Amino acid sequence: MYLGIDLGTSSVKVIVMDKKGAIVDSASEKYPLSYPKPLWSEQNPEDWWQATVDAVKKIVAKNPSVGEQIEGISFSGQMHGLVILDENGEVLRPSILWNDGRTQKQCDYLNDVIGRDKLSEYTGNIALSGFTGPKVMWVKENEPEVFEKIAHILLPKDYIRYRLTGDYKIDVADAAGTLFFDVKNKTWSKEMIGILSIKEEWLPEVYDCYEVTGIINKGIANELGISDSAKVIGGGGDQAVGAVGTGTVASGVVSVALGTSGVVFASVDEYKVDKENRLHSFNHASGKFTQMGVMLSAAYSLQWWVEEVNKDLQAENPYQVLRDEAAKVPAGSDGLLFLPYLTGERTPHADVNATGAFIGLKPSHTRGHMTRAVMEGVGYGLRDSLEILKDMQLPIHEIRITGGGVRNELWVEILASIFNKELNIVEASEGPAYGASILAAVGCGLFDSVEEACRELVKVSQTIKASVEDAKVYEKYYPIFQKGYGQLKEIYKDLATL
Secondary structure: OEEEEEEOOOEEEEEEEOOOOOEEEEEEEEOOOEOOOOOOOEEOHHHHHHHHHHHHHHHHHHOOOOHHHOOEEEEEEOOOOEEEEOOOOOEOOOEEOOOOOOOHHHHHHHHHHHHHHHHHHHHOOOOOOOOHHHHHHHHHHHOHHHHOOOOEEEOHHHHHHHHHHOOOEEEHHHHOOOOOEEOOOOEEOHHHHHHOOOOHHHOOEEEOOOOEEEEOOHHHHHHHOOOOOOEEEOOEEHHHHHHHHOOOOOOOEEEEEEOOOEEEEEEEOOOOOOOOOOOEEEEOOOOOEEEEEEEOOOHHHHHHHHHHHOOOOOOOOHHHHHHHHHHOOOOOHHHOEEEOOEOEEOOOOOEOOOOOEEEOOOOOOOHHHHHHHHHHHHHHHHHHHHHHHHHOOOOOOEEEEEOHHHHOHHHHHHHHHHHOOOEEEEOOOOOHHHHHHHHHHHHOOOOOOHHHHHHHHOOEEEEEOOOHHHHHHHHHHHHHHHHHHHHHHHHHHHHHHO
């Protein structure tokens, strides 16, 4: 049996997978998210730990024999979050999360003064407000008394590893998103460590995502009710591990994650960097490399539209009501476009000031038009990343789609037509948690490689085809959508100054 722990932004999900890849049981626990100031987003690492303990105990309580059969534990985790500990391993301040936007000043310094070319040379990426490095700078500049006490820097899921084992360790896929990791050579970047005033002894030892990093602490094992010989495996950031869960580990296979944020993730055999740094160049959980595009408000755009704008809708299932209205609207929403930049954007614009917008609104447009435009806008935003992959001459033989948005069949059909590609849905719906359990199985020797494990365990359950007619419509509207950001960029800047 293998335990997969997915430490998300709003909750932790834990699953148990058997040696045939079947999910024996799962449990999840929520924890709070704090917004103490505008643009800030923080969490208490102790909440992560307690939620993880509760979820594991819940599974073991329902399946008493499972605990002693756990051979390996691995992780998926929200990326980029800064966790800082003192010399006693105590948390110094709440974790600054991936969706925190307070570090634009630090990013501007890194990109404009240190220089994008140097950052790309050292790390394969440029500075973005979500990355860990600018957060370290912010702490130094704004909380010097906290910075002076730092003895350890971790990412969120690695705090759970620390609590399980007492070890300060990390994997290459999560380290790649810090902006102080040399992605090409799989080691901490000495140049960036110097620029950020980080001491090398603060940083955890780096492993591949499928390697054993330690053994669970006996006291913790007894508390959780699992085997005290369970191995703890590297794991990785949620996108790399989620890609393992969908079998996106071979060149030419691309995954699209339609979650709160939207991610286009391509597995590549060799290290590459987009000349304009529009995509993230990271390490893959398979041991290879990735190209990754991220839009910040994918499924969140529809959630906002349904739960905020239409919160007074009197219906048992408002999502279904609005989806059914949207289904009656033709592709292209009769000329209505939506820019899905509600919380800024990463790929391809890297603009924290960008905001959402409806363009082309007319009296003839209905709520159904606006709902469909929201879904189409997210599709166009995701296509932006696919187009960059094409610009880099990377193959796209197959697209696999995952995330909560997949439950909306109309939305998946819209995406297939916007991409003009078939979309494959895999059997396992657990995503990153399932990928984590696969990595645990590889680390324990059940498979020789991540690729072999995915071939054996991950199966496609459904294929959604593009509509030929709708694809023609979207081909006309997509170039207009692409112009939208450029036309509004200066307005975004002006609004940000008010």
